[in-house]
Amino acid sequence: MSGKRRVLTGTHFVLGNYAVxxxxxxxxxxxxxxxxxxxANEISERMAERMPQVGGKFLQSEDELCSIFSVxxxxxxxAKAMTATASAGFNYMQEGIGYAVAAxxxxxxxxxxxxxxxxxxxxxxxxQMRWGASGDYETIVLAPSSVQELFDHTIKAFNLAxxxxxxxxxxxxxxxxxxxxxxxxxxxxEIETVNRxxxxxxxxxxxxxxxxxxxxxxxxxxxxxxxxxxxxxxxxERGGIHWDADVFESMYxxxxxxxxxxxxxxxxxxxxxxxxAEIVLVAYGSESRPALDAVKRARARDIxxxxxxLITVWPVPEKxxxxxAKQASTILAVEMNIGKYAREIERLAAGLCRVVRVxxxxxxVHTSSEIYTAIEEVVS
Amino acid sequence: xxNINPLRRYLRQGSxxxxxxxxxxxxxxxxxxxxxxxxxxxxxxxxVAIGGVGCTARIPVYLNAEALHGIHGRTLPWxxxxxxxxPELEVVIFxxxxxxxxxxxxxxxxxxxxxxxxxxxxxxxxxxAMTGGQAAPTTLQGLTSTTTPYGNREQPFDLCQLAISAGAxxxxxxxxYRPYQAINAIKKALQHRGFALVEIVSxxxxxxxxxxxxxxxxxxxxxxxxxxxxxxxxxxxxxxxDKFVVGNFIEEDKPIFEGSSVWEExxxxxx
Numbered sequence: 001m002s003g004k005r006r007v008l009t010g011t012h013f014v015l016g017n018y019a020v021x022x023x024x025x026x027x028x029x030x031x032x033x034x035x036x037x038x039x040a041n042e043i044s045e046r047m048a049e050r051m052p053q054v055g056g057k058f059l060q061s062e063d064e065l066c067s068i069f070s071v072x073x074x075x076x077x078x079a080k081a082m083t084a085t086a087s088a089g090f091n092y093m094q095e096g097i098g099y100a101v102a103a104x105x106x107x108x109x110x111x112x113x114x115x116x117x118x119x120x121x122x123x124x125x126x127x128q129m130r131w132g133a134s135g136d137y138e139t140i141v142l143a144p145s146s147v148q149e150l151f152d153h154t155i156k157a158f159n160l161a162x163x164x165x166x167x168x169x170x171x172x173x174x175x176x177x178x179x180x181x182x183x184x185x186x187x188x189x190e191i192e193t194v195n196r197x198x199x200x201x202x203x204x205x206x207x208x209x210x211x212x213x214x215x216x217x218x219x220x221x222x223x224x225x226x227x228x229x230x231x232x233x234x235x236x237e238r239g240g241i242h243w244d245a246d247v248f249e250s251m252y253x254x255x256x257x258x259x260x261x262x263x264x265x266x267x268x269x270x271x272x273x274x275x276x277a278e279i280v281l282v283a284y285g286s287e288s289r290p291a292l293d294a295v296k297r298a299r300a301r302d303i304x305x306x307x308x309x310l311i312t313v314w315p316v317p318e319k320x321x322x323x324x325a326k327q328a329s330t331i332l333a334v335e336m337n338i339g340k341y342a343r344e345i346e347r348l349a350a351g352l353c354r355v356v357r358v359x360x361x362x363x364x365v366h367t368s369s370e371i372y373t374a375i376e377e378v379v380s
Numbered sequence: 381x382x383n384i385n386p387l388r389r390y391l392r393q394g395s396x397x398x399x400x401x402x403x404x405x406x407x408x409x410x411x412x413x414x415x416x417x418x419x420x421x422x423x424x425x426x427x428v429a430i431g432g433v434g435c436t437a438r439i440p441v442y443l444n445a446e447a448l449h450g451i452h453g454r455t456l457p458w459x460x461x462x463x464x465x466x467p468e469l470e471v472v473i474f475x476x477x478x479x480x481x482x483x484x485x486x487x488x489x490x491x492x493x494x495x496x497x498x499x500x501x502x503x504x505x506x507x508x509a510m511t512g513g514q515a516a517p518t519t520l521q522g523l524t525s526t527t528t529p530y531g532n533r534e535q536p537f538d539l540c541q542l543a544i545s546a547g548a549x550x551x552x553x554x555x556x557y558r559p560y561q562a563i564n565a566i567k568k569a570l571q572h573r574g575f576a577l578v579e580i581v582s583x584x585x586x587x588x589x590x591x592x593x594x595x596x597x598x599x600x601x602x603x604x605x606x607x608x609x610x611x612x613x614x615x616x617x618x619x620x621x622d623k624f625v626v627g628n629f630i631e632e633d634k635p636i637f638e639g640s641s642v643w644e645e646x647x648x649x650x651x
Contacts, residue, residue, distance in 0.1 A: 052639065065453075073462040095454070240395060
């Protein structure tokens with residue numbers, strides 16, 4: 001896989017981290033910044049090779065703060081920009097994520113989750129994805145489960161970022177980032193890409209933070225003459241910063257609302273054997289793979305098990321979880337941490353069905369046998 | 381006809397009145413910048429003015445330009461992304477000594493090392509003014525502030541020497557006592573290709589002056605700065621931790637930053 005083409009159409013056998021790079025390039029990414037950190041290094045390394053070949057810019061930043069802020073700067077200058085890191089580096093990026101939310105800057109962040117201080121597999125950052133930065137916000141977080149999905153979801157992340165003017169997080173894991181699998185890259189014509197909405201009025205008539213019914217204001221590039229102030233501070237429709245409780249309240253109503261009101265367009269889940277399922281596994285990321293195996297084993301033994309796989313973990317697929325909670329007698333919340341996302345499921349399923357936490361926090365993905373055993377315990 | 385300052389046309393409509401205290405040095409530096417920008421006919425459509433957090437960081441809020449504001453210390457990372465993606469833009473950073481020498485210190489070193497083609501104007505008022513007058517990495521030894529009630533025990537930073545040793549290609553320090561030299565230095569910095577740092581030592585009557593020098597009179601603050609200033613020649617190449625060495629330190633022509641990995645048509649494929 002080398003060359004100067006932006007989209008490497010064809011069938012490949014590659015590392016998950018490389019699939020992220022190819023997905024980004026296919027989506028039109030033309031700025032990348034990264035600071036060395038395992039297990040995300042291969043993203044930076046391949047970007048250093050590929051990005052300049054396709055006319056984009058690569059920055060090896062001095063720290064993750066520089067990564068995220070150079071990304072937001074480049075994005076305002078008109079770039080489709082991305083950074084990648086692993087858990088410890090993701091901590092540093094929260095400041096930039098908060099800024100990108102408040103200033104409504106489209107960008108993509110890849111977090112390859114690792115165990116604290118070690119590079120073993122985990123899903124322990126799933127709550128930080130949503131709640132890491134200070135202040136009110138909504139995020140969009142995608143949870144790929146394979147090398148192919150690292151490619152597909154990275155493209156999707158750019159498209160969502162451009163559509164909603166929001167930082168979108170690709171929640172990767174050591175498991176898939178360092179796994180080699182088949183990757184099929186379609187032709188450029190088959191890949192859907194989205195570009196941010198631009199103003200259709202001249203600068204004198206443009207109110208940079210006034211949105212239509214969709215809640216998403218158009219975003220011109222720096223240098224196009226619109227002379228906009230992009231501040232973290234509360235700002236009115238003109239972009240002027242000052243404290244006004246009404247301005248503050250309505251600004252955050254819109255910023256949060258533009259995601260909440262588009263949940264149905266944003267949220268993606270996948271169903272397996274749900275039609276008649278009495279025991280439903282809810283899983284995301286790499287954990288959805290052994291979960292699906294376990295469901296198949298249960299089905300082979302006439303246990304009515306099914307899997308709801310969350311592709312979008314934030315915003316929470318509330319309708320979908322609620323539907324299985326109404327249908328099932330038991331939900332198994334499967335995840336690779338001490339039990340975190342289970343709280344969201346328990347919140348939605350309260351009074352409707354039992355929720356059992358199936359957790360593993362040993363730096364390894366569940367085996368399908370372990371999950372199957374959990375299903376059997378529920379049945380017996 | 382009311383007598384309107386000709387520089388007012390460079391200010392963002394609706395952004396006044398500004399929030400600077402009477403006699404503030406940062407407001408004077410905004411004036412210096414506008415004088416310099418006006419003299420070289422800077423295209424404000426292509427200007428990106430960047431401020432972090434603090435009094436100086438507010439300057440971009442008042443400029444009729446593209447502007448970024450509201451994050452402490454990350455001005456240079458923003459600038460790096462902007463400049464790499466669109467080198468045609470003129471990027472100017474307005475940083476206080478907190479933004480430049482404390483929280484953003486590493487970014488300053490790295491941007492200087494890379495010779496990022498931007499202009500950084502540091503208003504050094506020797507304290508964290510917006511937060512109420514705490515000591516900064518630039519506060520001279522022995523001075524009192526809200527966090528050094530018994531006198532500052534730390535050695536101050538010399539930002540200009542720091543930038544020079546890191547690789548900056550234009551470095552200059554003046555003070556609000558010497559407006560014409562400051563304006564000229566900003567003019568040169570804006571026209572310089574590469575990392576240009578102009579430090580302007582400034583009075584902060586309300587939060588520095590009152591506590592450190594016992595007067596909130598702006599004129600006394602400016603006078604105090606001048607009394608503690610020596611020229612490069614007077615400094616004689618020696619370190620003066622209790623003085624501000626003023627003058628134009630260096631102006632060099634070196635390749636500018638175009639990204640950490642640059643590919644050319646005939647480069648070999650990495651192994």
